Amino acid sequence: LATVLVKGVGKGVLGDEKEINLDYRNGKYYMIDDSRNGVKIKTYDASDVPEIDFISKYFLPGDIMYDKDDVLDEEIYKSAVDAHKYAGYVYDYYKNNFGRNSIDDKGMDIISSVHYGNNLSNAFWNGEQMVYGDGDGKTSAPLTGALDIVGHEMTHGVTAYEAGLEYQGQSGALNESFSDVFGTLIEFEYQPEKADYLCGEDVWTPNIKGDALRDLQDPGSDKAYSKQPSYMKDYVNTTDDHGGVHINSGIPNKAAYLVINSIGPKKTGQIYYRALTTYLTNKSNFYDARLALLQSAEDIYGKDSKEYRAVENAFDSVGIK
Numbered sequence: 001l002a003t004v005l006v007k008g009v010g011k012g013v014l015g016d017e018k019e020i021n022l023d024y025r026n027g028k029y030y031m032i033d034d035s036r037n038g039v040k041i042k043t044y045d046a047s048d049v050p051e052i053d054f055i056s057k058y059f060l061p062g063d064i065m066y067d068k069d070d071v072l073d074e075e076i077y078k079s080a081v082d083a084h085k086y087a088g089y090v091y092d093y094y095k096n097n098f099g100r101n102s103i104d105d106k107g108m109d110i111i112s113s114v115h116y117g118n119n120l121s122n123a124f125w126n127g128e129q130m131v132y133g134d135g136d137g138k139t140s141a142p143l144t145g146a147l148d149i150v151g152h153e154m155t156h157g158v159t160a161y162e163a164g165l166e167y168q169g170q171s172g173a174l175n176e177s178f179s180d181v182f183g184t185l186i187e188f189e190y191q192p193e194k195a196d197y198l199c200g201e202d203v204w205t206p207n208i209k210g211d212a213l214r215d216l217q218d219p220g221s222d223k224a225y226s227k228q229p230s231y232m233k234d235y236v237n238t239t240d241d242h243g244g245v246h247i248n249s250g251i252p253n254k255a256a257y258l259v260i261n262s263i264g265p266k267k268t269g270q271i272y273y274r275a276l277t278t279y280l281t282n283k284s285n286f287y288d289a290r291l292a293l294l295q296s297a298e299d300i301y302g303k304d305s306k307e308y309r310a311v312e313n314a315f316d317s318v319g320i321k
C-alpha cells in the first residue's frame with residue numbers, strides 16, 4: 001500500500017511549531033512518517049488502552065492518530081507531534097552517526113503511543129514500542145515534550161537489541177545510564193541552542209524553572225528531582241527500583257558527563273555506541289563498562305590518545321576502577 005507522504009505542520013508540547021511528515025489517504029492525514037528508506041514512524045493514541053497494558057502489550061498501540069487537515073495544532077495532538085518529530089530525530093541520530101537502521105538495525109517501524117494511562121508522569125519502552133504518559137501538569141507536562149526523554153526511551157530499545165543489559169542492579173543502572181547519555185547526546189545534536197546535562201528539564205515540573213528529573217553533571221544536585229550518588233563509594237544497595245537502577249545510574253552518568261565535557265558529544269557518542277554494540281553484554285557491571293569504554297576508545301582513537309585518557313580519568317574520578 002503506497003504511502004502518500006505529505007508535509008504538515010504541528011504544535012508541540014511547548015507550543016512550538018514544527019514540520020511533520022504525514023500520510024494522506026481518503027481525506028485524512030495520518031501520523032505515519034514514511035520518509036526514511038522504508039522505516040515507518042507511526043504515532044498512536046492510547047487514550048482508550050487500559051493502564052495495566054504496558055506489561056501485557058495486549059491493547060497497545062491504540063489507534064493511529066490522524067487529523068482532518070495537515071495543521072495539527074489542537075491540544076490533543078501536542079504530545080503526538082513531539083513523539084512523531086523526536087522519534088525521527090532519534091532515528092536520524094543513530095543512522096547519521098553510526099549507520100544504524102532503526103532500533104533493531106534491521107529497519108523496524110518505530111511505534112509511539114501517547115496519552116497512555118491517567119495523567120501519568122512516566123514513559124516506557126515496553127519491549128516493542130515507546131509509550132508516553134500525559135503527566136499531571138504539576139510533576140510533568142506530557143513526557144514527549146523533552147527530546148532527551150524520547151531519546152532515552154528509544155535507546156532502551158537499542159540496548160535491548162544490543163547489549164541487552166538486564167534491568168536490575170549494576171547492569172540495570174548501566175541500562176538507565178546509556179539511555180540518559182544518548183538522550184543527552186541527541187539533545188546536543190538536535191537542540192544545541194538549549195542542550196544541557198539535565199534530563200527531562202523541558203517537561204519536569206512545568207511551574208518550576210531550572211529543575212529536572214536527573215542531572216548528569218551533578219547527580220546529587222538540588223536541581224535534580226531524583227538525587228543520585230556520583231561516586232562508587234556511595235552506591236546504594238536496595239531492592240527498590242529493580243535494585244536502584246534509577247539511583248545508581250548517577251555514578252556512570254557522572255563519568256559520562258566528565259567524558260563529554262572533555263572530548264565533546266560527537267566523540268563520546270562514537271565510544272559509547274561501540275561499547276553498547278560490541279563489548280557490553282546482559283550482565284555487564286560498572287567495571288565491565290569501564291573496560292568496554294576504554295577498549296572502544298582504544299579501537300577508535302588509540303591507547304595513547306586524549307580520548308582514551310578522558311574515559312580513564314572519568315571512571316577513576318567516580319571510583320569505578
Ligand SMILES: O=C(NO)[C@]12CC[C@H](CC1)C2
Nearest residue numbers: 121122123124143149200
Ligand atoms: O527513567 C525513566 N524511565 O526508565 C523515566 C522516568 C521519568 C522519565 C520518563 C521515563 C524518565
Ligand SMILES: [Zn+2]
Nearest residue numbers: 152156176179
Ligand atoms: Zn529509563
